[in-house]
Every structure is written in C-alpha cells, then in structure tokens.
Amino acid sequence: MMMSEQKERIMLDKIFSMVEYLKAHEMVFWYNGPVSQVLVVEIGDIIKKSIDEDSDKKVINRIFSILVEQMQNIIKYSVQKKSGKEGGDVFILSSGLIAVGIEGNDFSVISGNVICNEDKDRISQRLDLIIGMDREAQKEYYKTMRRKEPDPQSKGAGLGFIEMARKASKPLEYLFTPVDENHSFFSLKALVSMES
Amino acid sequence: MDDLIINPTRFTPGIYFYFSKHTLEISGESYPENTSEFYTPIFELLRNYLAGITDQVVTVTLYLTYFNSSSSKILINLFDLLEESASESKNITVNWLYKEGDTDAREFGEEFAEDLEFLAFKLVCVEN
Numbered sequence: 075m076m077m078s079e080q081k082e083r084i085m086l087d088k089i090f091s092m093v094e095y096l097k098a099h100e101m102v103f104w105y106n107g108p109v110s111q112v113l114v115v116e117i118g119d120i121i122k123k124s125i126d127e128d129s130d131k132k133v134i135n136r137i138f139s140i141l142v143e144q145m146q147n148i149i150k151y152s153v154q155k156k157s158g159k160e161g162g163d164v165f166i167l168s169s170g171l172i173a174v175g176i177e178g179n180d181f182s183v184i185s186g187n188v189i190c191n192e193d194k195d196r197i198s199q200r201l202d203l204i205i206g207m208d209r210e211a212q213k214e215y216y217k218t219m220r221r222k223e224p225d226p227q228s229k230g231a232g233l234g235f236i237e238m239a240r241k242a243s244k245p246l247e248y249l250f251t252p253v254d255e256n257h258s259f260f261s262l263k264a265l266v267s268m269e270s
Numbered sequence: 271m272d273d274l275i276i277n278p279t280r281f282t283p284g285i286y287f288y289f290s291k292h293t294l295e296i297s298g299e300s301y302p303e304n305t306s307e308f309y310t311p312i313f314e315l316l317r318n319y320l321a322g323i324t325d326q327v328v329t330v331t332l333y334l335t336y337f338n339s340s341s342s343k344i345l346i347n348l349f350d351l352l353e354e355s356a357s358e359s360k361n362i363t364v365n366w367l368y369k370e371g372d373t374d375a376r377e378f379g380e381e382f383a384e385d386l387e388f389l390a391f392k393l394v395c396v397e398n
Contacts, residue, residue, distance in 0.1 A: 111303040115280045132374060135336065142301050142338050149303060217381060220346050220386075233339035 100176040106186075108156065112163065114145045121174055125181070136241040137174065137181055140264045143234040144185035145172060153257065154185035171261075180265040182242065189260045194250055204236055205245045212240055233254035243267035247250040271322065274315055282308055283334060289319050295331040301338035309344045312390075313351065320355045328360070333367035333396070335375075342378075349382055349389065357389035363390040369396050 095194055097260055103121060118138050148170030156168045170187035189197070207215060216236045239246050242264040250258040271290045278284035285300035293314070302308045324358060337345070349364070352368040356362045366382065368375035376393060 111281065114301070114303075132372065135372075135374065139336065139338070140334075146301070146303065146338065146340075211379070217385065220343050221385075233343060237339040237342075 076244050088147040090232065101173055102176065102181075102266075103172070103174040105173070106169075108169045109145050109148045109152075109172070111149070111168060114142060114149075117145065118142060119170060121224055125174075129268065130270045132233070133181070133266060133268060134250060136266045136270075137183055139241050140183040140238045140266065143238050144183065144262065147234050148172075148185060148187045151189060151193075153190055154188045177265060178270050181268065183263065183264045183266060186259055186261040188253055188257050189250075191256055191258055194258060194260075197247070198250075199260075201248050204239045207239075208250075209240075212236060216240060238262075241266065271319055272316075276312070280316045281382075283374075285312055287312075288314070291324070292326045292328045293331070294328070294384050295333070297327075297331070297333035300334055300338040300341040302341075303338065305338075305340045305344050309347075315347065316351065320351065320360070323355075323360060325361060330362065330364045331362065331367065335369070345382065346385070349386060349391075353389045355392065356390070363392065365392050365394050367394045367396050391394050 078080070102124065103117075105117065105238055118141055119123045121141060122138060125137065149168050152168040152170045154169040155166055156169075157164060159165070168187070170185060173182075173184040175184070204212065216233065219233055219236060222232070235246070244265040244267075247263045249261050251261070252257050273289055274285060274287040276282075276285040278298040281299060281301045283296050283300045285296040286293075286297070288294070332345075334341075340398045352362050353366065366379035368379060376395075379391075382394070
C-alpha cells in the first residue's frame with residue numbers, strides 16, 4: 075500500500091468539523107492508525123469503561139468481543155503495513171480504523187482497513203454466507219469452522235466473522251470502496267442491541 | 271512431572287497445572303495475537319501428563335471470562351485431547367465455570383459439551 079498523496083496541510087478548522095461530524099453521528103470512539111496487540115487491550119479497556127455504567131455487562135462484553143476480532147483482523151489482514159526494528163526485534167504495524175457509535179437502540183462497532191482486490195471475493199463470499207444464515211445455522215457453521223483446518227490463504231482461525239455475527243443483534247454490513255486499481259477499503263459494521 | 275504455573279497477563283490466562291495433585295486450571299482472559307505460540311508448549315506438557323496417568327481422578331477447571339475466536343479453536347483442541355483420554359477410561363472431569371447471569375459464557379460451555387461424548391463436562395455457575 076502506497077502512502078497516498080496527502081501532501082495538503084491539515085487545517086485546524088477542518089479538525090473541528092471532523093469532530094462535529096463524528097458527534098453528529100453519535101460516535102463514542104474513533105481511531106484511525108496503526109494497531110498493535112497492546113492497543114487492542116487498551117482500546118478494549120477504554121471502551122469497557124466509557125460505555126455507560128448502566129449498560130448491561132453482557133452488552134459491553136459483546137462489543138468488546140467484536141472489537142477484539144475486528145482489531146486482530148486489522149493486524150492480520152490490513153495491507154497498510156509498516157515494518158521497523160526496535161532493539162534486535164523486527165516489528166510490523168498494520169493500520170486500520172476502529173469506531174464505536176450509537177445507532178438508535180444499538181451500538182455500532184465499525185472497522186475499516188485496506189485490502190488487496192484479489193481478496194475481495196473471498197471476503198464477500200464468506201460474509202454473504204454468514205449474513206444469509208439464521209441463528210441456528212450460524213451456530214452450526216461456527217461449530218463446523220471451529221473443527222476445520224484453517225484456509226491456507228487465511229492467517230487466522232477463520233472464525234472472526236462468524237464470531238462477530240453471533241455477537242451482533244442484526245446482520246453484519248460491509249462495503250468495499252476502491253482506493254486504487256489494486257486496493258479497496260473494506261469497512262465492516264456490527265450492531266449490538268443495547269438490551270441483551 | 272513438575273507442575274506448570276504461568277501467571278496471567280492482560281490477554282493470556284493463568285495456567286495452574288498441578289500435575290502432582292491432578293488438578294488443572296486455566297482462568298482469565300484469552301486473546302493473544304498468536305494463540306498457538308502461547309498454547310502449543312502447554313499442550314505438549316499436558317499430552318505427556320495424560321499419557322502417564324492411569325486411574326487417578328483428574329479435575330480440569332476452565333474459568334475464562336473472555337476468549338477470542340482463535341482461542342475457541344484452541345479449546346476444542348484441548349477438549350479433544352481430554353476426550354481421547356476419557357475414551358480410554360481415564361477419569362477426567364471438566365468444570366466449565368461462568369459468572370452468574372453471563373448466558374453467553376454458559377452457551378459457550380453448552381456448545382463445547384455438545385461435541386463431547388466420553389468426557390464428563392459440568393457447567394458451574396459462579397455467584398457474583
């Protein structure tokens with residue numbers, strides 16, 4: 075992933091309008107940048123603390139669970155990566171977006187990251203399959219996938235999407251937005267009902 | 271065989287394998303970036319332990335307040351390992367602990383239990 079031509083200076087008045095935009099859309103949390111395992115823990119912790127104390131513990135746990143899957147997907151699959159060296163250790167940082175907001179009676183848990191276009195079909199096939207399933211079918215699919223050897227092209231257990239779908243109270247939503255001829259921005263939204 | 275004790279971190283559970291007392295416990299949260307890196311050496315020891323036991327009463331306690339999807343896959347591997355020993359008439363009981371009111375955690379336990387035949391799998395509610 076190439077650094078896009080963002081040479082224009084960021085104007086301070088734009089920053090305020092960005093904040094206003096997020097506020098108008100009831101975004102509770104918004105982060106765009108490199109994600110690491112430590113950040114997963116910290117963001118999870120902040121979200122747990124910042125969501126209304128009155129919220130059901132189960133609802134918070136579901137949001138947390140979706141966030142962890144989304145952030146670990148960014149770590150594994152985002153093609154926006156930067157590598158470096160710290161001491162003797164090589165590190166790789168993957169970038170993506172994580173957001174939590176309020177949508178009516180639901181919390182929305184959103185992630186976004188850049189992917190290669192060649193992975194689009196695989197992602198949408200898997201998501202469409204899960205989205206089309208009822209709860210019972212999702213459960214069976216989850217149990218089957220859990221026993222399956224991971225897809226050779228997949229770096230994870232292949233369970234992230236189904237886990238999110240089962241924690242969500244409405245079907246997952248996703249979108250690919252073209253970035254350049256080889257890449258797209260993959261955004262994913264899970265809604266978690268405020269009432270468990 | 272020496273006991274295996276690993277203290278919990280913010281994203282890996284505590285491992286309390288008292289092989290000498292035949293009580294094994296995993297408790298805490300489990301969502302490491304690389305699950306097999308964390309669990310493979312632990313399961314290696316467990317495999318050796320299971321191969322060496324005969325009619326001892328073994329109690330395995332799992333109290334995971336959160337685990338990610340790849341840890342869920344690891345748990346299946348753990349239960350398969352225990353199930354195999356149980357099918358050889360070894361006396362193994364798993365206690366799946368969940369917090370009172372946490373129906374999601376209870377359901378996870380139920381779903382694991384559905385896949386097991388020989389292993390005694392008990393759901394235990396922990397009162398708040």
